[in-house]
Amino acid sequence: MNKTISSARPDGPGPIKEYDTEKEVVRLNPISNGTVIDHLPIKTAPKIMRLLKLNFDEAVMVAINIDSKKKGKKDLIFIEGKKLTAKEVAKSALIAEGSTWNIVKGKSVVSKSVIQMPKELFGIIICNNPNCITNQEHIETKFTIDNNKGKCYYCEREMEMDDIVKSLE
Amino acid sequence: MNKTISSARPDGPGPIKEYDTEKEVVRLNPISNGTVIDHLPIKTAPKIMRLLKLNFDEAVMVAINIDSKKKGKKDLIFIEGKKLTAKEVAKSALIAEGSTWNIVKGKSVVSKSVIQMPKELFGIIICNNPNCITNQEHIETKFTIDNNKGKCYYCEREMEMDDIVKSLE
Numbered sequence: 503m504n505k506t507i508s509s510a511r512p513d514g515p516g517p518i519k520e521y522d523t524e525k526e527v528v529r530l531n532p533i534s535n536g537t538v539i540d541h542l543p544i545k546t547a548p549k550i551m552r553l554l555k556l557n558f559d560e561a562v563m564v565a566i567n568i569d570s571k572k573k574g575k576k577d578l579i580f581i582e583g584k585k586l587t588a589k590e591v592a593k594s595a596l597i598a599e600g601s602t603w604n605i606v607k608g609k610s611v612v613s614k615s616v617i618q619m620p621k622e623l624f625g626i627i628i629c630n631n632p633n634c635i636t637n638q639e640h641i642e643t644k645f646t647i648d649n650n651k652g653k654c655y656y657c658e659r660e661m662e663m664d665d666i667v668k669s670l671e
Numbered sequence: 672m673n674k675t676i677s678s679a680r681p682d683g684p685g686p687i688k689e690y691d692t693e694k695e696v697v698r699l700n701p702i703s704n705g706t707v708i709d710h711l712p713i714k715t716a717p718k719i720m721r722l723l724k725l726n727f728d729e730a731v732m733v734a735i736n737i738d739s740k741k742k743g744k745k746d747l748i749f750i751e752g753k754k755l756t757a758k759e760v761a762k763s764a765l766i767a768e769g770s771t772w773n774i775v776k777g778k779s780v781v782s783k784s785v786i787q788m789p790k791e792l793f794g795i796i797i798c799n800n801p802n803c804i805t806n807q808e809h810i811e812t813k814f815t816i817d818n819n820k821g822k823c824y825y826c827e828r829e830m831e832m833d834d835i836v837k838s839l840e
Contacts, residue, residue: 520709520747527698527699527700527701528698528699528700528701528732528749529696529697529698530696530697530699530734530737531696531697531737531738532696532697540689544727545727548720548727551717558713558714558717558735558736559736560736561734561735561736561737562733562734562735562736563697563732563733563734563735563737564731564732564733564734564735565699565730565731565732565733566727566730566731566732566733567727567728567729567730567731567751568699568700568730568732569700578689580697582736
């Protein structure tokens with residue numbers, strides 16, 4: 503038995519066969535305007551989704567642990583209608599440095615860049631030292647990132663990347 | 672600028688152009704052996720993923736709020752290497768009654784069925800009455816489902832479907 507699962511393709515020539523076992527491909531409508539994050543380290547896509555607090559009011563497609571030419575395996579996210587803010591890119595870097603960040607407009611990729619680890623982060627990481635001035639008064643946090651660790655500018659507390667990422671979610 | 676993002680297709684004739692803006696399609700390798708849940712109500716795929724406690728050791732593809740011929744919009748999940756247990760199907764029914772549940776073997780859909788709401792659920796729902804015998808002693812819970820509500824067999828406490836689903840995650 504060789505079946506296909508079809509869905510509508512309102513703007514196309516006919517229904518897309520989403521799961522075409524004969525042609526061995528999963529086909530989905532691409533996003534028209536939004537963001538594609540590619541070459542994510544495996545298993546990071548669910549973290550990125552939580553971090554971006556997606557409301558799923560528009561299409562989101564996520565592929566986890568799929569084959570990649572560059573990296574062996576990777577994750578991949580398509581988000582319709584979403585433009586990442588600078589803060590969201592910085593947060594994503596903490597989880598997925600080196601991933602490719604594409605901006606799609608009118609169904610074309612208009613910008614493609616590599617998500618790079620920022621050297622300084624403002625107002626993103628919450629210092630895990632309860633006595634730090636940033637936890638006592640209304641002061642924006644400032645962290646320097648070096649060698650996969652974050653260091654608070656104010657109290658000099660060092661935080662491991664794992665703890666930083668947990669604090670973001 | 673019209674670009675494509677490519678990845679390896681180790682068993683195929685060449686790299687798949689995953690995001691082919693010219694042909695207006697997202698293409699991914701299908702799963703070989705596993706589960707496809709289709710025609711999910713929109714925004715339920717993330718809940719199903721949490722409920723199934725996926726570890727992402729094999730490929731998972733999720734499409735949320737995409738076009739559907741049958742339903743206008745839908746969610747869709749592909750899970751490599753996963754066979755749903757009877758309990759997982761029953762849990763999924765509470766979130767996504769009427770969805771299509773496909774079993775894939777050797778890249779073919781070998782079974783296709785509709786996820787139906789069970790009339791009775793054993794050991795799945797935790798009764799929210801703290802005094803219920805099932806919360807006091809080592810007794811498996813039993814709920815009857817009727818009119819989108821669950822009723823505990825032991826203490827007759829009624830639970831709304833929303834509360835039931837929250838208790839599953």
